[in-house]
Amino acid sequence: MDQVGARRPDRAGHHGWAPAIVVAILAAVLVAGSASATVGFRDRYAEDYAFTYQCGAVEISVVGHVEGLSQVRVGKGEFATAFFAHDNFAFSETHTNPDGDVLVISGNGLFQETRAVPLGDNQFAFSSRLAGQPFIVRDGDGNLVVRDRGVVRQTIIFDTLGDDTPGGIFVEDVSFEVAGPHDGLGFDTCSILG
Helix, strand or coil, rough: EEECCCCCCCCCEEEEEEEHHHHHHCCCCCCCCCEEEEEEEEEEEEEEEEEEEECCCCCEEEEEEEEEEEEEEEEEHHHHEEEEEEEEEEEEEEEEEECCEEEEEEEEEEEEEEEEEEEEEEEEEEEEEEEEEEEEEEEECCCEEEEEEEEEEEEEECCCCCCCCCCCHHHHHHHHEEEEECHHCCCEEEEHHC
Protein backbone atom coordinates (compact mmCIF):
# COMPACT_ATOMS: atom_id res chain seq x y z
CA MET A 1 0.00 0.00 0.00
CA ASP A 2 1.21 3.49 -0.68
CA GLN A 3 -0.12 6.47 1.22
CA VAL A 4 -3.58 5.57 2.38
CA GLY A 5 -6.22 6.77 4.76
CA ALA A 6 -6.77 3.36 6.28
CA ARG A 7 -4.85 0.34 7.56
CA ARG A 8 -6.74 -2.54 6.06
CA PRO A 9 -6.15 -5.04 3.28
CA ASP A 10 -6.50 -3.63 -0.23
CA ARG A 11 -9.47 -4.66 -2.31
CA ALA A 12 -8.13 -7.74 -4.07
CA GLY A 13 -10.56 -8.02 -6.97
CA HIS A 14 -12.73 -11.03 -6.39
CA HIS A 15 -10.51 -13.35 -4.37
CA GLY A 16 -10.98 -14.27 -0.73
CA TRP A 17 -13.22 -12.71 1.89
CA ALA A 18 -11.19 -9.51 2.08
CA PRO A 19 -12.85 -7.80 -0.93
CA ALA A 20 -16.29 -7.78 0.61
CA ILE A 21 -15.03 -6.75 4.01
CA VAL A 22 -12.90 -4.01 2.54
CA VAL A 23 -15.84 -2.57 0.61
CA ALA A 24 -17.66 -2.29 3.90
CA ILE A 25 -14.73 -0.88 5.79
CA LEU A 26 -13.52 1.52 3.10
CA ALA A 27 -16.97 3.08 2.94
CA ALA A 28 -16.33 4.19 6.47
CA VAL A 29 -13.42 6.70 6.16
CA LEU A 30 -11.61 4.87 8.94
CA VAL A 31 -8.08 4.98 9.96
CA ALA A 32 -7.21 3.71 13.31
CA GLY A 33 -7.67 3.31 18.90
CA SER A 34 -6.01 2.50 22.18
CA ALA A 35 -6.95 2.79 25.79
CA SER A 36 -5.27 6.19 25.84
CA ALA A 37 -7.38 7.91 23.19
CA THR A 38 -10.24 10.33 22.66
CA VAL A 39 -12.97 10.13 20.04
CA GLY A 40 -11.94 12.07 16.94
CA PHE A 41 -15.19 11.57 15.06
CA ARG A 42 -18.16 9.26 14.80
CA ASP A 43 -20.06 8.68 11.58
CA ARG A 44 -23.10 6.67 10.58
CA TYR A 45 -22.78 5.74 6.91
CA ALA A 46 -24.73 4.00 4.15
CA GLU A 47 -23.69 3.69 0.52
CA ASP A 48 -24.72 1.85 -2.62
CA TYR A 49 -21.95 0.83 -5.00
CA ALA A 50 -21.32 -1.05 -8.24
CA PHE A 51 -18.26 -2.36 -10.08
CA THR A 52 -17.15 -5.08 -12.48
CA TYR A 53 -14.24 -7.53 -12.54
CA GLN A 54 -12.94 -10.20 -14.90
CA CYS A 55 -13.04 -13.97 -14.46
CA GLY A 56 -10.88 -14.83 -17.45
CA ALA A 57 -12.88 -13.59 -20.45
CA VAL A 58 -16.09 -13.32 -18.43
CA GLU A 59 -17.06 -9.95 -16.91
CA ILE A 60 -18.83 -10.15 -13.56
CA SER A 61 -21.12 -7.30 -12.49
CA VAL A 62 -21.51 -6.41 -8.83
CA VAL A 63 -24.06 -4.21 -7.08
CA GLY A 64 -24.00 -3.76 -3.35
CA HIS A 65 -24.94 -1.80 -0.26
CA VAL A 66 -22.87 -1.14 2.87
CA GLU A 67 -23.87 0.57 6.10
CA GLY A 68 -22.57 0.94 9.59
CA LEU A 69 -21.27 3.12 12.37
CA SER A 70 -17.62 4.12 12.39
CA GLN A 71 -15.55 5.93 14.94
CA VAL A 72 -11.96 7.08 14.98
CA ARG A 73 -10.15 7.66 18.23
CA VAL A 74 -7.09 9.89 18.44
CA GLY A 75 -4.19 8.81 20.63
CA LYS A 76 -2.70 10.96 23.37
CA GLY A 77 0.88 11.65 24.43
CA GLU A 78 3.31 9.36 22.60
CA PHE A 79 0.30 8.04 20.65
CA ALA A 80 -0.76 11.52 19.39
CA THR A 81 -0.14 10.59 15.75
CA ALA A 82 -1.96 7.26 16.07
CA PHE A 83 -5.59 7.00 14.99
CA PHE A 84 -7.68 3.95 15.92
CA ALA A 85 -10.60 2.62 13.88
CA HIS A 86 -13.79 1.11 15.23
CA ASP A 87 -16.31 0.07 12.55
CA ASN A 88 -19.53 -1.89 13.05
CA PHE A 89 -20.57 -2.75 9.49
CA ALA A 90 -23.02 -4.78 7.40
CA PHE A 91 -23.03 -5.24 3.64
CA SER A 92 -24.59 -7.26 0.86
CA GLU A 93 -23.48 -7.48 -2.75
CA THR A 94 -24.77 -9.47 -5.73
CA HIS A 95 -22.25 -10.85 -8.25
CA THR A 96 -23.79 -11.76 -11.62
CA ASN A 97 -22.20 -13.29 -14.72
CA PRO A 98 -23.52 -12.77 -18.29
CA ASP A 99 -25.45 -16.07 -18.10
CA GLY A 100 -27.42 -14.77 -15.12
CA ASP A 101 -25.71 -16.97 -12.52
CA VAL A 102 -25.63 -15.20 -9.17
CA LEU A 103 -23.68 -15.23 -5.92
CA VAL A 104 -24.74 -13.05 -3.00
CA ILE A 105 -21.89 -12.09 -0.69
CA SER A 106 -22.78 -10.46 2.61
CA GLY A 107 -21.31 -9.87 6.01
CA ASN A 108 -21.85 -8.32 9.40
CA GLY A 109 -18.89 -7.58 11.61
CA LEU A 110 -17.02 -5.38 13.99
CA PHE A 111 -13.53 -4.16 13.05
CA GLN A 112 -11.47 -2.61 15.88
CA GLU A 113 -7.92 -1.43 16.14
CA THR A 114 -7.27 -2.24 19.76
CA ARG A 115 -3.64 -1.42 20.42
CA ALA A 116 -0.65 0.49 19.07
CA VAL A 117 2.94 -0.05 20.15
CA PRO A 118 5.31 2.81 19.28
CA LEU A 119 8.37 1.59 17.36
CA GLY A 120 10.06 4.97 16.83
CA ASP A 121 10.32 7.10 13.68
CA ASN A 122 6.50 7.58 13.59
CA GLN A 123 5.97 3.82 13.20
CA PHE A 124 3.54 1.80 15.28
CA ALA A 125 2.63 -1.86 15.48
CA PHE A 126 -1.18 -1.71 15.25
CA SER A 127 -3.22 -4.69 16.44
CA SER A 128 -6.74 -5.19 15.16
CA ARG A 129 -9.55 -7.68 15.41
CA LEU A 130 -12.44 -8.46 13.12
CA ALA A 131 -15.31 -10.34 14.77
CA GLY A 132 -18.70 -11.56 13.63
CA GLN A 133 -19.74 -13.11 10.33
CA PRO A 134 -17.75 -10.95 7.91
CA PHE A 135 -18.14 -13.19 4.84
CA ILE A 136 -21.20 -15.20 3.82
CA VAL A 137 -21.81 -16.53 0.31
CA ARG A 138 -25.15 -17.81 -0.99
CA ASP A 139 -26.01 -19.02 -4.47
CA GLY A 140 -28.87 -17.62 -6.57
CA ASP A 141 -31.34 -19.97 -4.84
CA GLY A 142 -30.31 -18.78 -1.38
CA ASN A 143 -28.32 -21.94 -0.53
CA LEU A 144 -25.36 -21.38 1.79
CA VAL A 145 -21.99 -21.82 0.04
CA VAL A 146 -19.58 -20.35 2.64
CA ARG A 147 -19.99 -18.73 6.05
CA ASP A 148 -17.02 -17.32 7.96
CA ARG A 149 -17.46 -16.61 11.64
CA GLY A 150 -15.26 -16.05 14.61
CA VAL A 151 -12.35 -13.66 15.02
CA VAL A 152 -9.46 -12.57 12.81
CA ARG A 153 -6.56 -10.84 14.58
CA GLN A 154 -3.89 -8.97 12.67
CA THR A 155 -0.85 -6.90 13.59
CA ILE A 156 0.76 -4.58 11.06
CA ILE A 157 3.48 -1.96 11.13
CA PHE A 158 2.27 1.42 9.93
CA ASP A 159 4.06 4.76 9.55
CA THR A 160 1.70 7.57 10.64
CA LEU A 161 4.02 10.20 9.09
CA GLY A 162 4.13 11.99 12.46
CA ASP A 163 1.32 14.44 11.74
CA ASP A 164 -2.14 15.02 13.17
CA THR A 165 -3.89 13.71 10.06
CA PRO A 166 -5.28 10.16 9.82
CA GLY A 167 -3.45 8.05 7.27
CA GLY A 168 0.12 7.19 6.47
CA ILE A 169 2.09 4.36 4.90
CA PHE A 170 1.66 0.62 5.38
CA VAL A 171 5.05 -0.93 6.16
CA GLU A 172 4.53 -4.67 6.73
CA ASP A 173 2.31 -7.44 8.05
CA VAL A 174 3.51 -8.87 11.35
CA SER A 175 0.88 -11.50 12.15
CA PHE A 176 -2.47 -12.83 10.96
CA GLU A 177 -4.44 -15.26 13.16
CA VAL A 178 -7.83 -16.84 12.55
CA ALA A 179 -10.17 -18.35 15.17
CA GLY A 180 -13.31 -20.10 14.00
CA PRO A 181 -14.26 -21.36 10.55
CA HIS A 182 -13.05 -19.07 7.77
CA ASP A 183 -13.40 -21.12 4.57
CA GLY A 184 -13.90 -17.85 2.71
CA LEU A 185 -10.19 -17.05 2.99
CA GLY A 186 -9.58 -19.21 -0.07
CA PHE A 187 -12.88 -18.58 -1.82
CA ASP A 188 -12.80 -17.44 -5.46
CA THR A 189 -16.04 -16.32 -7.10
CA CYS A 190 -14.58 -17.24 -10.51
CA SER A 191 -14.69 -20.92 -9.54
CA ILE A 192 -18.49 -20.61 -9.68
CA LEU A 193 -19.24 -17.65 -11.95
CA GLY A 194 -16.29 -17.79 -14.39
